[in-house]
Amino acid sequence: MGEGCLTLDDFGSLQDPLPFQWQFLAGAVAGVSEILTMYPLDVVKTRFQLQVGTGGADGYSSIGDCFKKIIKNEGFGTLYRGIIPPIMVEAPKRATKFAANEQYTILYRNILGSDINKQGLAILTGVSAGITEAFLVVPFELVKIRLQDKGNAGKYNGSLDALSKIVKHEGPLALFNGLEATLWRHAMWNGGYFGCIQGVKNAIPEAETPNGNLARNFVAGAVGGTFATMLNTPFDVVKTRIQNQAKGTVLKYNWTLPGVAMVYREEGFRALYKGFVPKVLRLGPGGGILLVVFDTVSTLIRKHVLLETV
Template sequence: MSTEEKPLPFIYQFMAGAMAGISEVLIMYPLDVVKTRMQLQVGIGAQAEYKGVIDCFSKMIKREGFGSLYRGIVPPILMEAPKRATKFAANDEWGKFYRKQFGTEKMTQSLSILTGATAGATESLVVVPFELIKIRLQDKNSKYKNARDVLKNTIKGEGIVSLYNGLEATMWRQSIWNAGYFGVIFQVKSLLPKPTNQSEKTRNDLISGFVGGTVGTMLNTPFDVIKSRIQSTPRIPGTPPKYNWALPSLVKVFSEGSFRAMYKGFVPKVLRLGPGGGIMLVVYNTTMNFFRGIYYKKEKPARKNEN
């Protein structure tokens, strides 16, 4: 087994995933804000306030200032370390588990998809409260001052369990995205020329991560739309929420605006998670290789028996 393939303890996977996630969010966050704004508007076409990505960027900066593009960034920064760390570490650990269960040493296409989906479900348990706070801050009509204000008022008005509103939709979203992301990465890497140096490895990571992020986004956007709507609306005791469970909410969104409504915010989302997927994979693999260089020290050659 080559040095690049040798496994590392969970803590190293966790740290590498954290660094990958924070790098991605610092670079790509404004597109996430634009995506949420476009997902939360009800009208489509001429009735929509934001006509596209550029129009949304322009109106936000003009009306709310440049800082609005980074509104709600604190929860993602706090979330990215455990979120991305859980994503990559869970993917590695579930991969080990499935390979052992199926009696194979190497990952296959189907195992990559299964492992990614399971890792996504695991990741959901970590991200839901952070996502809820972020969505409520990014909303144009947000009444909250900061993340702490969202947390305090949500718990006070809806109870602490409400922090997990949208868990089911988030599991759908994360499982589908991760299955597409890691499954496509496996396939694309198998089609690319085998790298012979670090530069070529980085190139393959960027290409496969970009394609994986793009495909994952194409697959999971409808569930991201309904997750945003479920989490943006406070729960009022005695009043049934407009959006609740994932599949019925999908039907409702479709009935309100056709298939197009289910892909609101797709352009900024794919512009973020396509390149972002490449950035994450490069940072993760580079960091893991750095850790391997520390963890697996070269063994000194055994001394020959002088007798």
């Protein structure tokens, strides 16, 4: 072997964490696969979260009604309006999710010892990865929300125009509006997602075939995505409303927990879960897609990249 080649000792068994750059690649492929498949549901979710009450005659009464009205009144392409910012951030975002989770796993095992409860470790690393991920995604989330709001139709001519106008009229720091709410949203989702995955995998017997392993991962990821969505939707509702407030308007929502209390007080408990159905339809199966694609790409890297260098 030439100098600089990996040996088995460099990455251990096939189930040890990949080197960071390969974790990043696997997470990126998983993230882009998920968003291309499920993005229209994110547009529908945002419309419901921004809708106060029933929304009047132009309001949406169901997911089907929302899809129908968007396509009829705004065109099919509107279901993908605002996708450029998520696509741009999706690779580093999902890569950060999985790579940071695995790096935090190594860190916490070294600090707390290898005998730490697996599910407790998964929750701790998930929360930490979520906080790390949140700092990265805030500006992209803000541009996406502005583009998805039907009230902003005609105001922005695409992602770069939206970015330019936000910075020009509201200042560069406006891109980080909603950071605190985003921290809550991502910490809760990632902690719930990775913690639940570990719990489900503990309950489901090990698969004996590759297809069985894919199915096991999809079930664990889908259950994890559903549970995580149940945990974080109230924070997501408030984050969406905070980020849709332009400078110069009356800022009704400022901080997350007071925002959650305000939505509950003015609109009731159900309002905290506005957009939950399209969100869970995306992030339940989407969570399964994420885990399956990440695991599949990681396995291919281990077999066809790392082992070939030994």
